[in-house]
Amino acid sequence: MAQDETYQTKVYQERGGDAFVFGSGGIGRIESGGALRSPVVVINPSATADCFSVVELPFSYGTIIFSGGTGVNWSGSCRLGSVSVGADLMMIIRGDDTGTFTNEGAVLDVSISGAPCVLLLSTGGAGSGWEMFTSAASDAWVHIKCFTDGIWSIVGTGGTVVE
Amino acid sequence: MAQDETYQTKVYQEQGGEALVFGSGGLGRIESGGAIIPVRQVIGLNSVSDAGAGVGVLSVVNLPFSTGIVIFSAESNLINGSFWLTSVSRGADIYLIARGDITGTFTNYSTIIEVSLSGCTLLGSEGRAILSFEMHTSGASDPWVQLKCFTDDVWSIVAQNGDINE
Numbered sequence: 001m002a003q004d005e006t007y008q009t010k011v012y013q014e015r016g017g018d019a020f021v022f023g024s025g026g027i028g029r030i031e032s033g034g035a036l037r038s039p040v041v042v043i044n045p046s047a048t049a050d051c052f053s054v055v056e057l058p059f060s061y062g063t064i065i066f067s068g069g070t071g072v073n074w075s076g077s078c079r080l081g082s083v084s085v086g087a088d089l090m091m092i093i094r095g096d097d098t099g100t101f102t103n104e105g106a107v108l109d110v111s112i113s114g115a116p117c118v119l120l121l122s123t124g125g126a127g128s129g130w131e132m133f134t135s136a137a138s139d140a141w142v143h144i145k146c147f148t149d150g151i152w153s154i155v156g157t158g159g160t161v162v163e
Numbered sequence: 164m165a166q167d168e169t170y171q172t173k174v175y176q177e178q179g180g181e182a183l184v185f186g187s188g189g190l191g192r193i194e195s196g197g198a199i200i201p202v203r204q205v206i207g208l209n210s211v212s213d214a215g216a217g218v219g220v221l222s223v224v225n226l227p228f229s230t231g232i233v234i235f236s237a238e239s240n241l242i243n244g245s246f247w248l249t250s251v252s253r254g255a256d257i258y259l260i261a262r263g264d265i266t267g268t269f270t271n272y273s274t275i276i277e278v279s280l281s282g283c284t285l286l287g288s289e290g291r292a293i294l295s296f297e298m299h300t301s302g303a304s305d306p307w308v309q310l311k312c313f314t315d316d317v318w319s320i321v322a323q324n325g326d327i328n329e
Binding site for chain 2: 010011013014016017018019020021022023024025026027028029030031032033034035036037038040063065086090092094095097098099100101134137138139140141143156158159
């Protein structure tokens with residue numbers, strides 16, 4: 001019998017192998033103990049520097065943790081870059097991993113200055129950036145997503161975040 | 164022509180078949196009507212609905228998994244339970260939901276779920292280390308908490324709603 005060349009599964013790897021597609025009716029089912037894992041990077045995890053800058057984020061899907069050496073109340077800055085639909089980024093500024101906030105005065109300035117993107121703040125209005133602070137009481141995090149090419153949207157925040 | 168054994172697609176199945184890897188530049192694309200569905204478990208499950216069985220007090224146990232949705236639910240008006248968060252690996256992402264019922268009419272509005280720790284650290288919604296939290300249903304709301312793990316053995320509360328006492 002001749003092969004049916006028109007047969008198409010609902011879940012398939014795109015020709016060329018660059019995308020795995022869940023077509024209409026197709027499902028990726030995560031069973032108990034299974035998981036989807038996105039990348040995590042820790043920036044400046046053990047440095048003693050009290051100031052650093054990050055020109056471009058390393059990726060636009062995953063988690064970026066900004067953390068300094070123990071007891072170093074650092075300040076940093078980074079810039080959001082161009083972005084495509086589907087981007088989903090959790091940005092965290094952390095005093096430390098234990099919640100005891102040895103370096104409780106860290107601050108990170110995030111901007112879009114000169115970047116080819118728009119930023120919609122948590123109110124929905126356009127903005128130029130935000131600041132994230134650690135304190136004796138809190139770390140801070142900002143969750144941003146992209147629903148339209150070139151536009152980042154803040155969809156959640158925690159701790160001291162000044163937009 | 165000999166096959167190019169070095170060719171590597173951006174999306175591939177890891178040797179051994181335990182992971183589908185989206186390498187740099189690789190995409191998982193969900194088209195209209197497609198979905199990725201997380202595992203979900205209802206603790207106190209009734210056979211016909213998400214309303215729980217008639218259990219008075221749920222015993223202290225560990226969470227059944229660390230990525231997905233766990234709904235604490237019960238039929239009776241007073242259902243109290245306690246659960247442990249345990250050691251966890253980076254990437255875990257779980258929703259914990261305490262539910263009076265599935266209709267929003269909160270028949271069992273006095274349910275309390277206490278979540279405590281065993282072998283892990285928990286950073287509360289302000290980032291500070293905490294030892295436990297409580298989830299209360301009430302006449303006005305069900306509560307839920309979303310926890311993620313960004314560093315091995317450190318859970319973080321990243322979102323919550325309803326009556327949560329940290």
